[in-house]
Structures are given as C-alpha cells and as structure tokens.
C-alpha cells in the first residue's frame with residue numbers, strides 16, 4: 001500500500017535505473033524499516049531522463065510482482081521551488097523533501113557581530129529575541145547552546161543563517177497542504193556549506209512548529225564529510241557526540257525523525273545512528289544501487305563496463321560540480337581486476353557522480369544487461385542492503 005509513513009523508522013531506496021526494487025524488497029523484508037521504494041530528486045530526474053510518474057510506476061510494478069503488501073512510500077526528493085511540486089503531487093508521491101538550501105545564508109557562520117546586527121534587522125528580531133532569549137524558551141535554548149555567554153550571538157547566527165530558508169519551507173508546506181490531505185514532509189539542509197549545529201537544529205524545528213509546518217523528518221548537515229557511495233570521512237568520536245546532541249533536540253520535540261542523507265555505504269556511522277536515534281530514524285540511499293548495477297557489469301559484461309568507466313573519466317570533472325566528492329582521477333587504480341574497482345574509493349565516486357552521462361549514452365545497453373543478469377543484480381543488492389540494515393538496527397533494542 002503506497003502511503004505516508006509518519007514516524008515509523010524508514011529507509012529510502014533510490015533507484016535511478018528503475019530495475020532495483022526486487023533486490024530492495026528482498027533486503028528490507030522482515031526488518032523494522034518501512035521502505036521508500038520510489039525516491040528520486042529533481043536533479044536525478046533531469047540526469048536520468050525519467051519522470052516522477054515513471055519512477056513511481058517502476059517501483060509499483062516490482063511491489064505488485066513481489067506481493068509486498070505492507071506500507072511503502074514514494075519520496076519526491078530535494079524539491080527546491082514551488083514549480084517542482086506539481087508533477088510529484090500528480091504522480092501520487094507520499095513523501096516530500098523540501099530543500100531550502102538556496103535560501104540559507106552560509107556566510108552567517110563567519111559574520112562579525114556588527115554584520116549580524118544589521119542582518120537580523122531583516123527579520124522580526126524583536127519578536128524572535130523576546131521569544132527565545134527572554135522568556136519561556138530560554139531554558140531549553142540554553143540547554144543546546146555551547147556556552148550561555150555566547151547565546152545571543154549564536155542565536156543571531158541561527159536567525160540570519162536559516163531565517164529565509166524557514167520562510168521558504170513554510171510556503172512549500174502551505175502549497176502541499178492545500179492539495180494533499182496526508183503526506184510525509186521532510187526538511188533537508190544537508191547540502192549547505194557548513195554543518196547545522198544542534199542549537200540551529202533546535203531553532204529550525206521550533207520555528208517550523210511555531211509556524212504550523214507539520215514535518216515528519218529533518219535532515220541537518222552533520223559534521224565531517226558524507227560523500228556519495230563511500231564511508232564517512234571525519235572523526236567518528238566527534239560525530240558520536242554530535243549525533244547524540246541532535247537526538248536530544250529531536251527527543252525534546254518528539255514529533256519527527258532525524259534523516260541521514262547520502263546514507264549509502266556509511267558503515268562506520270550506522271551503529272552510532274542506531275544507538276542515538278533509535279526509532280526516530282530515516283536513511284536515504286540512491287547511488288549505491290547504481291554502483292551495484294555496475295558491479296554486475298564488471299563481472300558479467302566487462303566490455304560495457306569499460307565503456308562506462310572511460311566515459312566516467314571524461315565526464316567526472318564537469319559532472320562532479322553539483323556534488324560533494326573528493327575523488328581524484330589521478331588516483332584511479334588500473335583496470336586489470338574490474339570487480340575490485342567497485343571497492344575503490346576514487347572509482348566509486350567517479351562512477352557515482354557520472355551516472356547521468358552514462359545513462360544518456362549507454363542507458364539501453366545497461367538496462368538490457370541488467371535484465372539479462374537480473375538474478376545476480378537482485379542478489380548483489382540484497383546482500384549489500386542487508387549489510388546496511390543490520391548495522392542500523394539498535395542492538396540493545398532487539399536484544
């Protein structure tokens with residue numbers, strides 16, 4: 001049943017080729033996670049040439065074939081402007097991820113006190129400061145502030161950094177609530193330049209609540225680097241502490257889940273997320289299913305794999321511009337053992353971000369190769385995602 005999932009723990013399986021859902025179903029069956037089998041961003045739709053309707057139809061066909069009769073969702077991912085919404089609403093999406101990142105003032109982190117004072121004048125500063133710094137929110141606010149002394153300034157930064165993004169999110173929510181009765185609504189600021197502090201997370205969540213935005217999940221930008229299709233880059237101990245603080249903010253409200261974007265292959269992070277977030281969890285993956293498809297080619301159709309690989313080398317420098325990746329073409333390994341390339345950091349990122357170019361040129365060949373070797377593809381996906389989902393189950397909870 002295609003439906004909103006509310007506060008159930010959930011997991012997003014993006015599928016850029018429209019052939020992966022049977023493998024996703026095999027992996028998620030029997031776990032605590034409610035699946036999102038259709039999940040595609042506006043950017044991905046442009047690069048794959050698929051429409052929101054095609055994405056949802058491909059998932060539905062697989063759901064029906066596999067006789068999956070539990071709830072599942074469809075995520076319209078990274079919606080930036082009002083015009084992005086109608087095609088997803090019409091196609092019956094149930095989960096809307098609004099990305100107001102273009103309205104985040106990234107320079108707020110470095111602005112001087114003077115500049116901040118000028119900038120907050122553009123917001124209803126008297127009302128906000130009275131609300132947060134003087135009255136009933138004060139205690140809660142202080143709980144998440146780094147030091148009580150720096151409270152006013154960090155509050156000003158939060159207002160300047162996220163004020164416009166919050167306004168934009170309200171108008172996106174306003175549109176959706178006029179055209180749909182029930183839906184999951186996620187707010188994602190994960191692709192901004194600087195991390196979201198727990199204090200800023202509190203501000204965003206509290207403002208959205210105050211303004212009547214009923215959101216079911218929130219994706220902050222966490223510290224360190226969550227690059228596509230590879231493990232976490234950063235200090236896991238620092239992340240452990242930070243994830244716990246974000247969980248405390250979420251627990252204070254109790255009305256939404258934390259969402260982990262670029263969630264593919266973050267095997268070092270999952271145990272921390274499971275420990276701190278518990279049931280209030282949503283994880284998104286996408287490109288890793290495409291990389292599993294290429295793994296099948298590497299073993300079974302090496303000629304096609306090599307064509308995609310060399311096209312990736314040509315297109316990487318341009319295609320990577322809209323992603324956070326750090327792979328370098330100079331550090332790519334040799335091509336004598338193709339399947340092992342899918343375990344290499346640089347090759348994975350290079351192949352991951354050039355998917356649009358690869359599909360544009362070799363999409364038909366790629367799909368027919370996967371259909372020919374579908375058993376290998378589904379089995380690869382099942383094993384790969386079971387590894388994800390096992391680490392995301394809270395071990396204390398399940399005993």
Ligand SMILES: [Zn+2]
Nearest residue numbers: 188190261262
């Ligand atoms: Zn994201």
